[in-house]
Amino acid sequence: MQQKWDVFYEKFITYDGWVTVVDGLKATLQIAVLGLLIGIVLGTLIAAVKVMPKTNIVTKIFSVICDIYVGFFRGTPIVVQLLIGYFVLFPALDVQIEAINAAIVIFGMNSGAYISEIMRSGIQSVDGGQLEAARAVGLSFSVSMIKVVIPQAIKNILPTLGNEFIVLIKETSVASFITVVDLTKAFKDIGSSNYEYIIPYLMLAAIYLVLVMIITLGVKLLERRLARVDRGR
Amino acid sequence: MIEVVNLKKVYGKLTVLDNICETINEGEKVAVIGPSGSGKSTFLRCLNCLEDPTSGSIFFEGKDLADIRVDINLSRRHIGMVFQQFNLFNNKTVLQNVSLAPILVAKQNRRIALRKNIANGFFNLFRKKKAAKLPLQDKKAIKEEATKNAMRLLERIGLADKAGCYPSTLSGGQKQRIAIVRALAMNPKVMLFDEPTSALDPEMVGEVLDLIKQVADEGMTMVIVTHEMGFAREVADRVMFMDKGQIIEQGPPAELFGNPKHPRLVEFLSKVL
Numbered sequence: 001m002q003q004k005w006d007v008f009y010e011k012f013i014t015y016d017g018w019v020t021v022v023d024g025l026k027a028t029l030q031i032a033v034l035g036l037l038i039g040i041v042l043g044t045l046i047a048a049v050k051v052m053p054k055t056n057i058v059t060k061i062f063s064v065i066c067d068i069y070v071g072f073f074r075g076t077p078i079v080v081q082l083l084i085g086y087f088v089l090f091p092a093l094d095v096q097i098e099a100i101n102a103a104i105v106i107f108g109m110n111s112g113a114y115i116s117e118i119m120r121s122g123i124q125s126v127d128g129g130q131l132e133a134a135r136a137v138g139l140s141f142s143v144s145m146i147k148v149v150i151p152q153a154i155k156n157i158l159p160t161l162g163n164e165f166i167v168l169i170k171e172t173s174v175a176s177f178i179t180v181v182d183l184t185k186a187f188k189d190i191g192s193s194n195y196e197y198i199i200p201y202l203m204l205a206a207i208y209l210v211l212v213m214i215i216t217l218g219v220k221l222l223e224r225r226l227a228r229v230d231r232g233r
Numbered sequence: 234m235i236e237v238v239n240l241k242k243v244y245g246k247l248t249v250l251d252n253i254c255e256t257i258n259e260g261e262k263v264a265v266i267g268p269s270g271s272g273k274s275t276f277l278r279c280l281n282c283l284e285d286p287t288s289g290s291i292f293f294e295g296k297d298l299a300d301i302r303v304d305i306n307l308s309r310r311h312i313g314m315v316f317q318q319f320n321l322f323n324n325k326t327v328l329q330n331v332s333l334a335p336i337l338v339a340k341q342n343r344r345i346a347l348r349k350n351i352a353n354g355f356f357n358l359f360r361k362k363k364a365a366k367l368p369l370q371d372k373k374a375i376k377e378e379a380t381k382n383a384m385r386l387l388e389r390i391g392l393a394d395k396a397g398c399y400p401s402t403l404s405g406g407q408k409q410r411i412a413i414v415r416a417l418a419m420n421p422k423v424m425l426f427d428e429p430t431s432a433l434d435p436e437m438v439g440e441v442l443d444l445i446k447q448v449a450d451e452g453m454t455m456v457i458v459t460h461e462m463g464f465a466r467e468v469a470d471r472v473m474f475m476d477k478g479q480i481i482e483q484g485p486p487a488e489l490f491g492n493p494k495h496p497r498l499v500e501f502l503s504k505v506l
């Protein structure tokens with residue numbers, strides 16, 4: 001064991017392996033955080049389309065487009081989406097894009113599909129009287145949603161949204177399929193440089209675990225704060 | 234003020250409103266009574282198109298609200314509505330509940346004026362007769378004015394000290410009174426009440442009815458769906474009795490309660506009085 005540790009130490013400190021790891025961590029967090037933000041925006045838009053009263057042909061068409069979108073992203077593996085996006089779609093559209101940015105966009109679109117379902121149930125959990133009251137004072141559907149319904153929906157789904165963030169951060173470990181050097185890839189490289197995998201991989205797991213614990217704690221604190229708002233000042 | 238022409242509302246096979254024609258005059262206070270399921274709420278909710286009529290027209294200020302080409306949001310700003318379940322915005326403080334819509338509407342109007350000014354600025358280059366610039370209110374002033382007005386309304390109902398609280402901390406009576414001033418903050422021309430006291434504990438009914446009475450005395454046009462016959466008798470100029478989607482008898486309260494003619498009204502009154 002001592003010898004394994006020495007091998008790892010040499011690679012990690014003496015040969016600056018930690019620099020790659022820090023960069024990898026940065027990439028992982030970037031993909032997860034920005035992906036989540038894109039996902040929330042996309043998911044909210046899709047959910048809004050889905051709960052909109054379908055009175056005319058335009059809203060119906062939008063609704064079908066959203067169904068197809070959600071169906072595709074929930075029905076295929078994220079790795080496949082990454083491969084198609086980075087190696088097929090972006091080149092076909094003649095878009096020059098760095099691998100990490102492609103990963104952010106694709107992970108964002110993917111989580112948007114999941115978050116749309118979460119958001120929809122969140123919106124439906126808000127009492128219908130809230131939207132009615134906002135419409136009755138003359139606010140439009142979209143303003144009513146943005147100012148009154150969606151803030152309450154987000155509060156209701158905060159734990160689930162935190163969960164989605166955790167799933168997302170773990171899923172980013174496949175980003176190296178499109179050449180992104182994320183946390184997983186960084187440790188994998190350290191391991192394969194000298195065929196000693198035990199310590200790098202255990203350390204990798206520990207870092208993911210700590211990240212997830214931090215998020216869990218953050219969501220709990222946020223929830224408690226919002227609950228306080230509800231009780232008064 | 235509001236003219237209802239051949240209003241029909243159908244859910245599936247159930248006809249809830251059956252060809253209603255009715256006029257509500259300016260300053261009039263109309264009470265709507267009738268058995269449960271007779272279509273009172275649906276009738277009221279059609280007046281501001283919260284429920285889309287299946288057919289027929291609702292004329293308000295010369296516009297047919299049932300026509301989809303009419304911007305319903307503009308008209309609704311002049312029609313206040315108070316719900317049985319209060320429906321205060323749970324994510325907003327008491328003060329924000331009252332000032333939210335006035336602020337948003339004023340800001341929207343400002344944006345529209347701004348856009349017009351920019352367009353006019355461009356077209357004026359080619360015009361002989363220049364279009365005048367529309368005045369723009371300062372954004373901060375909009376908020377200050379709406380907040381001041383909201384505080385004035387809260388003071389009026391004695392709840393100014395609750396301005397910073399969230400609705401979940403209030404009693405039903407307080408919530409409903411705030412819901413009423415939230416509607417008043419838009420300076421409506423008509424107020425619609427759907428059983429405003431039915432969800433209240435008995436000891437809170439009085440404070441809400443008192444406030445409604447005050448608003449009535451100020452000359453507001455009102456349509457009130459209610460089970461409080463005493464209140465209807467006291468406040469209303471006219472009482473409508475609805476049954477099975479039709480208004481089958483109406484008149485001044487003294488007449489309708491004192492000398493009911495239609496057998497179903499007689500039966501209804503014998504049950505509730």
Ligand SMILES: Nc1ncnc2c1ncn2[C@@H]1O[C@H](COP(=O)(O)OP(=O)(O)OP(=O)(O)O)[C@@H](O)[C@H]1O
Pocket residue numbers: 244247249267268269270271272273274275276
């Ligand atoms: N969204 C809906 N879908 C189907 N049927 C409905 C809907 N809303 C109301 N109804 C039906 O329409 C009828 C009239 O309802 P409405 O709420 O207008 O009655 P109401 O006179 O206000 O009764 P209450 O005194 O109980 O409030 C009822 O039979 C009700 O079941």
Ligand SMILES: [Mg+2]
Pocket residue numbers: 273274275428
């Ligand atoms: Mg009703």
